[in-house]
Amino acid sequence: xxxxxxxxxxxxxxxxxxxxxxxxxxxxxxxxxxxxxxxxxxxxxxxxxxxxxxxxxxxxxxxxxxxxxxxxxxxxxxxxxxxxxxxxxxxxxxxxxxxxxxxxxxxxxxxxxxxxxxxxxxxxxxxxxxxxxxxxxxxxxxxxxxxxxxxxxxxxxxxxxxxxxxxxxxxxxxxxxxxxxxxxxxxxxxxxxxxxxxxxxxxxxxxxxxxxxxxxxxxxxxxxxxxxxxxxxxxxxxxxxxxxxxxxxxxxxxxxxxxxxxxxxxxxxxxxxxxxxxxxxxxxxxxxxxxxxxxxxxxxxxxxxxxxxxxxxxxxxxxxxxxxxxxxxxxxxxxxxxxxxxxxxxxxxxxxxxxxxxxxxxxxxxxxxxxxxxxxxxxxxxxxxxxxxxxxxxxxxxxxxxxxxxxxx
Numbered sequence: 001x002x003x004x005x006x007x008x009x010x011x012x013x014x015x016x017x018x019x020x021x022x023x024x025x026x027x028x029x030x031x032x033x034x035x036x037x038x039x040x041x042x043x044x045x046x047x048x049x050x051x052x053x054x055x056x057x058x059x060x061x062x063x064x065x066x067x068x069x070x071x072x073x074x075x076x077x078x079x080x081x082x083x084x085x086x087x088x089x090x091x092x093x094x095x096x097x098x099x100x101x102x103x104x105x106x107x108x109x110x111x112x113x114x115x116x117x118x119x120x121x122x123x124x125x126x127x128x129x130x131x132x133x134x135x136x137x138x139x140x141x142x143x144x145x146x147x148x149x150x151x152x153x154x155x156x157x158x159x160x161x162x163x164x165x166x167x168x169x170x171x172x173x174x175x176x177x178x179x180x181x182x183x184x185x186x187x188x189x190x191x192x193x194x195x196x197x198x199x200x201x202x203x204x205x206x207x208x209x210x211x212x213x214x215x216x217x218x219x220x221x222x223x224x225x226x227x228x229x230x231x232x233x234x235x236x237x238x239x240x241x242x243x244x245x246x247x248x249x250x251x252x253x254x255x256x257x258x259x260x261x262x263x264x265x266x267x268x269x270x271x272x273x274x275x276x277x278x279x280x281x282x283x284x285x286x287x288x289x290x291x292x293x294x295x296x297x298x299x300x301x302x303x304x305x306x307x308x309x310x311x312x313x314x315x316x317x318x319x320x321x322x323x324x325x326x327x328x329x330x331x332x333x334x335x336x337x338x339x340x341x342x343x344x345x346x347x348x349x350x351x352x353x354x355x356x357x358x359x360x361x362x363x364x365x366x367x368x369x370x371x372x373x374x375x376x377x378x379x380x381x382x383x384x385x386x387x388x389x390x391x392x393x394x395x396x397x398x399x400x401x402x403x404x405x406x407x408x409x
Contacts, residue, residue: 009146013073022072029098030060030068030383034391043302049370050398052391053307055377057298061291063152064090064381067129068099074148075102078124085126086114086136087181089150090381091318093338119143131155131185154253154289155182159189161285165248166192166199170283171238173213175263176252178203178233180319183252190250191235200243203233210263214270217244246281247271253289254320254380256327257296260288291380292320299327299377307375308367309333313390314379316352316359321379325354332375335365340389346397372398 035054038045043054067089074083084107088096100106104126108115114136119125121144127137131151140147162172172190176183183203190201204210209230216226226240249267251260264284271282310328314321316338328334335351337343342350349365352358366372374394378387
C-alpha cells in the first residue's frame with residue numbers, strides 16, 4: 001500500500017489552474033440560473049394558473065459534482081492520451097454523453113467485467129463515483145495506468161465498515177442490489193484476505209429477502225434452497241450454516257433509509273432470538289448517504305403541500321432516483337422522466353414504469369382543472385439544466401401551444 005509507484009499512478013488533478021478551467025466548462029454544461037433562482041426563492045413559483053414546487057434538496061450532490069469535475073480535469077491533464085472510464089461515471093445519460101464528448105471512452109466489458117486486455121501503462125483510467133471492485137483496481141495498478149479515482153467518500157466509508165467486519169470474521173449482510181456497481185465494489189472488499197483470513201458477504205435486496213435470511217438464522221433450513229434463492233448475491237464459499245453466525249449490516253448508500261432501518265431491526269431481532277438476547281454477534285453502522293436522505297426528506301416535505309402531480313427527473317438506472325419515485329408514488333400521481341423530451345404534449349407523457357421496467361406513454365397526465373400544482377425533484381445524478389428544461393416544457397404546454405416557449409417572469 002506504500003509503494004511510491006502506486007502513489008504516482010494517482011495524480012492530483014485538482015490544481016487551481018485546472019479547476020478554474022473545469023468550473024467554467026461544467027457551469028456551461030449543467031448550470032441553470034432559473035433553477036437556482038427558484039431554489040433561492042423557497043422552491044415555489046406561480047406562473048398564471050400553474051404553481052411549481054421544487055423540493056428543497058434535489059439534483060447533483062457533492063460526490064457527483066466531484067466526480068464530474070475530476071473527469072473534466074482528466075480530459076485536460078491527459079490530453080493527447082487515451083482516457084477510459086469503467087462503466088458510467090454516474091447514472092445519467094446526458095452527463096455520460098457529455099463525458100464521452102470530452103474524448104473519454106467507456107472501457108469495453110467481457111463477461112460483465114471491464115476488459116483490461118487492451119490497456120497500456122500510459123492509458124488513463126477513471127474510476128466512477130460508485131467505485132470499482134478491488135480486483136479491478138489491483139489489476140489497473142499492476143498495469144501501471146494513471147488512475148483517476150472519483151469514488152464517492154460515502155461509498156468508501158461503507159468499504160471501511162465491511163473491511164472491519166472481515167477483519168473480525170463477521171459476514172457483511174449488504175442491503176442493496178447485487179448487480180449495482182456500488183454494491184459489487186463494496187462486496188469485493190467484504191471478503192478480507194482470501195489467502196489469510198477470508199470472510200464473506202450476502203446481499204439482500206428488500207424486506208422479503210431479509211425475512212428469508214431471518215428465518216434461516218432462527219430456524220435453519222435447507223442450505224441448497226437458500227443458496228439457490230440468493231444465487232449471485234453471496235461470496236464464493238458462503239454457506240448459511242457457517243456464515244450467518246456473526247453478521248454486520250452495511251448498505252448501498254442510495255437505498256431507502258426507512259427500509260435499511262427495517263432490515264437492520266429484523267436481522268438484529270433474529271440474532272437475538274437465536275442467541276438468547278445476546279447482541280455480540282450483530283453489528284450495524286448507518287451508512288446511508290447524507291445527500292440521499294436529504295433528497296428523500298425534502299421530497300416528503302414537498303409532498304405535504306399536496307401537489308396535483310409530481311415529476312421526477314433522472315436516469316432510469318439511478319437507484320437514488322428510483323427511490324424518490326417510490327416515495328412520491330405513494331402520495332400523488334408521479335411520472336419518472338429522463339428529460340424534457342419525454343413530455344410529448346399536453347395530453348401525453350412518456351415515462352418509466354418501475355413495475356414494468358420500461359418506458360410507457362400515459363394520456364391525460366395533466367389534471368383537468370383550472371389551477372394546477374406540480375411538484376418537481378431530481379435524483380443526485382441529475383444536472384440543473386435538465387430540470388430547467390422540464391419546467392419550461394411543462395409550462396409551455398400549459399401557457400401556450402409552443403413547446404419551450406420563454407418562461408414568463
